[in-house]
Amino acid sequence: MKNQDGLSRRARWAGGETIASVLMARTLAQPELISLAAGFVDSETLPIESTQKAFDAIWSDPARAKAALQYGTTIGYPLLREAVLQRTVQADGTTAEQLNVSPEQVVITAGSNQLLFLVSDTLLDPGDVVICGAPSYFVYMGTLGNLGVRAVGVEIDQHGMIPEAVDESLTRFEAAGELGRVKAIYATTYYDNPSGVSIPAERRAALVELAKRWSRNGKIYLVEDAAYRELRYYGDDIPSLWSFDPTGEVVIHAGTFSKSFSPGIRVGWGILPQTLVEPVLAQKGNLDFGSPNINQLLMATVLEQGFFDVHVQRLRESYRKKLDAMFSAADEFLAGIDGVDWVRPTGGLYVWLRLPDGIDTGFSGALFDRAVDEGVLYVPGEYCYPPNVPKLTKNMLRLSFGVQSCDSIRRGVELLGRAIREVL
Amino acid sequence: MKNQDGLSRRARWAGGETIASVLMARTLAQPELISLAAGFVDSETLPIESTQKAFDAIWSDPARAKAALQYGTTIGYPLLREAVLQRTVQADGTTAEQLNVSPEQVVITAGSNQLLFLVSDTLLDPGDVVICGAPSYFVYMGTLGNLGVRAVGVEIDQHGMIPEAVDESLTRFEAAGELGRVKAIYATTYYDNPSGVSIPAERRAALVELAKRWSRNGKIYLVEDAAYRELRYYGDDIPSLWSFDPTGEVVIHAGTFSKSFSPGIRVGWGILPQTLVEPVLAQKGNLDFGSPNINQLLMATVLEQGFFDVHVQRLRESYRKKLDAMFSAADEFLAGIDGVDWVRPTGGLYVWLRLPDGIDTGFSGALFDRAVDEGVLYVPGEYCYPPNVPKLTKNMLRLSFGVQSCDSIRRGVELLGRAIREVL
Numbered sequence: 032m033k034n035q036d037g038l039s040r041r042a043r044w045a046g047g048e049t050i051a052s053v054l055m056a057r058t059l060a061q062p063e064l065i066s067l068a069a070g071f072v073d074s075e076t077l078p079i080e081s082t083q084k085a086f087d088a089i090w091s092d093p094a095r096a097k098a099a100l101q102y103g104t105t106i107g108y109p110l111l112r113e114a115v116l117q118r119t120v121q122a123d124g125t126t127a128e129q130l131n132v133s134p135e136q137v138v139i140t141a142g143s144n145q146l147l148f149l150v151s152d153t154l155l156d157p158g159d160v161v162i163c164g165a166p167s168y169f170v171y172m173g174t175l176g177n178l179g180v181r182a183v184g185v186e187i188d189q190h191g192m193i194p195e196a197v198d199e200s201l202t203r204f205e206a207a208g209e210l211g212r213v214k215a216i217y218a219t220t221y222y223d224n225p226s227g228v229s230i231p232a233e234r235r236a237a238l239v240e241l242a243k244r245w246s247r248n249g250k251i252y253l254v255e256d257a258a259y260r261e262l263r264y265y266g267d268d269i270p271s272l273w274s275f276d277p278t279g280e281v282v283i284h285a286g287t288f289s290k291s292f293s294p295g296i297r298v299g300w301g302i303l304p305q306t307l308v309e310p311v312l313a314q315k316g317n318l319d320f321g322s323p324n325i326n327q328l329l330m331a332t333v334l335e336q337g338f339f340d341v342h343v344q345r346l347r348e349s350y351r352k353k354l355d356a357m358f359s360a361a362d363e364f365l366a367g368i369d370g371v372d373w374v375r376p377t378g379g380l381y382v383w384l385r386l387p388d389g390i391d392t393g394f395s396g397a398l399f400d401r402a403v404d405e406g407v408l409y410v411p412g413e414y415c416y417p418p419n420v421p422k423l424t425k426n427m428l429r430l431s432f433g434v435q436s437c438d439s440i441r442r443g444v445e446l447l448g449r450a451i452r453e454v455l
Numbered sequence: 456m457k458n459q460d461g462l463s464r465r466a467r468w469a470g471g472e473t474i475a476s477v478l479m480a481r482t483l484a485q486p487e488l489i490s491l492a493a494g495f496v497d498s499e500t501l502p503i504e505s506t507q508k509a510f511d512a513i514w515s516d517p518a519r520a521k522a523a524l525q526y527g528t529t530i531g532y533p534l535l536r537e538a539v540l541q542r543t544v545q546a547d548g549t550t551a552e553q554l555n556v557s558p559e560q561v562v563i564t565a566g567s568n569q570l571l572f573l574v575s576d577t578l579l580d581p582g583d584v585v586i587c588g589a590p591s592y593f594v595y596m597g598t599l600g601n602l603g604v605r606a607v608g609v610e611i612d613q614h615g616m617i618p619e620a621v622d623e624s625l626t627r628f629e630a631a632g633e634l635g636r637v638k639a640i641y642a643t644t645y646y647d648n649p650s651g652v653s654i655p656a657e658r659r660a661a662l663v664e665l666a667k668r669w670s671r672n673g674k675i676y677l678v679e680d681a682a683y684r685e686l687r688y689y690g691d692d693i694p695s696l697w698s699f700d701p702t703g704e705v706v707i708h709a710g711t712f713s714k715s716f717s718p719g720i721r722v723g724w725g726i727l728p729q730t731l732v733e734p735v736l737a738q739k740g741n742l743d744f745g746s747p748n749i750n751q752l753l754m755a756t757v758l759e760q761g762f763f764d765v766h767v768q769r770l771r772e773s774y775r776k777k778l779d780a781m782f783s784a785a786d787e788f789l790a791g792i793d794g795v796d797w798v799r800p801t802g803g804l805y806v807w808l809r810l811p812d813g814i815d816t817g818f819s820g821a822l823f824d825r826a827v828d829e830g831v832l833y834v835p836g837e838y839c840y841p842p843n844v845p846k847l848t849k850n851m852l853r854l855s856f857g858v859q860s861c862d863s864i865r866r867g868v869e870l871l872g873r874a875i876r877e878v879l
Contacts, residue, residue: 036673036674037578038734039578042577042578042734042738071525072526077520077524077525078524079514079517079524082749093503097498097503100719101496101501101717101718102718103719141565141747144742144743148742154463156463170744173740177738250461293524294526295522295525295526295752296749297747297749310459314466314469316594317594318598318742319566319569320565323720323721324721326749
């Protein structure tokens with residue numbers, strides 16, 4: 032950003048060009064590039080027919096048609112909130128009664144991103160701390176930066192966030208007299224962006240216990256980003272972090288239909304502790320006055336008519352093939368390179384790749400331009416870390432298998448392998 | 456709000472129950488009430504058929520269908536941004552070339568409300584000042600409060616914001632050494648909410664001149680809220696405030712399809728000075744990552760196929776009848792009461808009514824409960840003023856003729872007249 036005169040503190044904190052825009056510029060400049068960078072969903076599997084049918088159902092019901100085009104409430108369309116809650120508790124193997132939770136704690140937002148923003152805006156003042164994995168979802172790191180909040184990264188492993196590492200971080204804040212500034216712990220619990228890993232049940236329980244135990248100088252919330260939960264290709268579903276907090280004290284659960292159905296419809300939600308509902312709605316009221324009713328009625332109808340489950344099934348089959356394509360290519364073209372390593376995810380859209388020490392994957396490192404010359408694009412790992420990580424790992428990168436065809440995935444990995452060998 | 460522990464400063468500034476929720480509770484408790492309070496649009500004229508046809512056009516074009524369901528860009532769908540700009544310059548009797556403006560300065564938002572929020576968040580720090588009319592659009596007053604911003608009201612008359620009053624206010628801020636804190640002047644330029652009045656061309660020119668002249672300790676923007684521009688029932692259109700700033704320096708123009716087409720689709724926009732585009736987009740990126748593409752493609756198609764113009768024509772005829780119904784009822788039931796007075800608007804949805812001195816229209820005054828007992832609901836005028844107005848006028852109220860039928864409008868005004876006579 033060139034001229035910041037007259038801008039608010041927030042606007043100045045928002046920083047400059049995003050990674051997304053740098054990558055997009057590269058793609059536009061060289062359209063034949065195989066982008067394994069974008070976290071978009073696959074255009075070929077977008078639910079055109081289901082959406083069309085759901086709209087037909089809406090137009091054939093005059094009351095619903097009118098409601099779709101009229102103002103709604105800030106909290107969102109009741110039938111959708113009920114359906115979201117019902118599906119969540121069912122997937123968690125429990126009931127709304129057991130968890131003592133009601134649809135009045137479900138807030139509909141413009142994607143899960145807006146829920147993350149609203150909750151952050153409601154809880155965090157400049158200088159406050161959010162503990163997150165290193166690496167973490169980079170868009171949310173940007174949001175925290177925009178709020179003047181300190182995102183503090185802790186180590187993760189093949190099972191995601193490590194409770195002991197969080198505990199150590201909290202101990203350090205307490206020792207520094209700053210425990211009261213730690214307001215939340217953020218984790219993508221299913222098929223993390225960028226690491227691809229999920230947090231197992233026992234760690235979920237430990238994280239909830241930990242958040243409660245440390246909530247002594249003010250509450251420390253656990254923000255669960257479950258954006259990729261439905262994108263499961265192997266193995267069983269895991270009960271949500273939220274379900275490990277049956278008294279509804281510390282976990283804020285964020286979900287979305289953007290990945291599992293359509294990002295163009297952009298409907299997400301939060302399930303909130305009772306006390307946060309009113310303040311979050313006050314923020315949302317000021318911000319956009321409620322999400323568009325037509326999108327909410329559409330998703331309520333898509334769920335009601337059973338289109339959603341059919342679509343998710345189809346999506347899983349399609350992405351499973353792409354995941355397999357990426358790993359057979361990785362076995363073929365990358366496994367032979369000394370120092371290249373990865374954890375194979377069982378869902379989601381991302382693979383987090385470790386390259387040999389000494390390779391710098393960044394925009395100004397040797398590999399990035401080499402890879403682009405070969406014809407493949409990736410996300411440099413360093414952009415996925417919260418700021419001020421003590422020792423920034425420069426040899427990581429993120430690949431996505433969401434957008435490209437199986438053939439292009441194979442070709443892209445092959446080109447990446449070639450680029451890596453060239454810079455070694 | 457009961458418990459504010461652990462909330463951010465912003466969340467605490469957001470305040471408690473809104474006027475809207477108080478009024479809604481009254482309506483729910485007594486459903487036979489005739490609400491002349493809600494600023495909703497008329498459910499009977501919602502464009503169900505046009506929306507359906509526009510979607511049919513989208514589904515029949517595979518590229519457009521995919522785009523509708525895929526991620527878009529933060530700034531918004533190009534064809535929609537072009538169409539919005541084209542329509543605006545055309546209505547203003549000019550061209551994009553003459554104003555040296557491009558679609559890259561048009562940002563699509565979730566209604567004009569979100570544009571107002573984004574611009575405010577981008578420009579304003581806590582303690583900064585926005586000058587606005589007294590009265591003004593109460594939702595935006597809430598947004599400013601939420602940001603910790605001082606909304607400072609200046610007198611308005613039957614032609615809206617008075618440039619001399621703005622000039623005096625700025626002179627006072629300069630004398631107090633606070634001119635640098637004044638960042639914007641906000642006005643609803645067409646059929647104001649709540650006053651119903653529009654600002655004539657010569658005042659628009661004067662306001663632009665004034666904003667430029669006072670932009671010496673930092674820029675003072677003019678935020679033009681043109682939400683009701685299309686709802687014109689009598690008289691000619693007026694060129695926008697924005698068109699009086701041909702060098703694109705100080706005016707931020709906000710528009711929306713919520714009132715003119717459908718609030719459930721919730722597509723609005725801003726046309727911004729070049730330098731503000733990037734910072735506003737940075738905020739929007741953090742907030743929701745771009746508005747839903749499906750809604751943007753829908754509105755682009757609605758415009759392209761000519762459905763919008765047909766709908767606006769129909770809407771004008773319908774609302775014109777309602778406006779007429781309200782004023783023939785006002786002539787019959789209110790004109791005879793000494794001290795009752797109003798300015799008859801030529802568009803929009805609102806009428807701003809002055810009652811005899813000494814009548815308190817507020818929730819705790821005598822009139823409100825009397826009116827509810829009679830069976831009619833209005834918005835107490837005091838809620839439409841920015842905070843800290845030196846002498847708060849208690850005898851004003853806002854009526855809306857948007858939602859009710861002509862018969863109910865007549866009956867509602869009759870009941871209001873009865874309630875006023877009773878408390879006199």
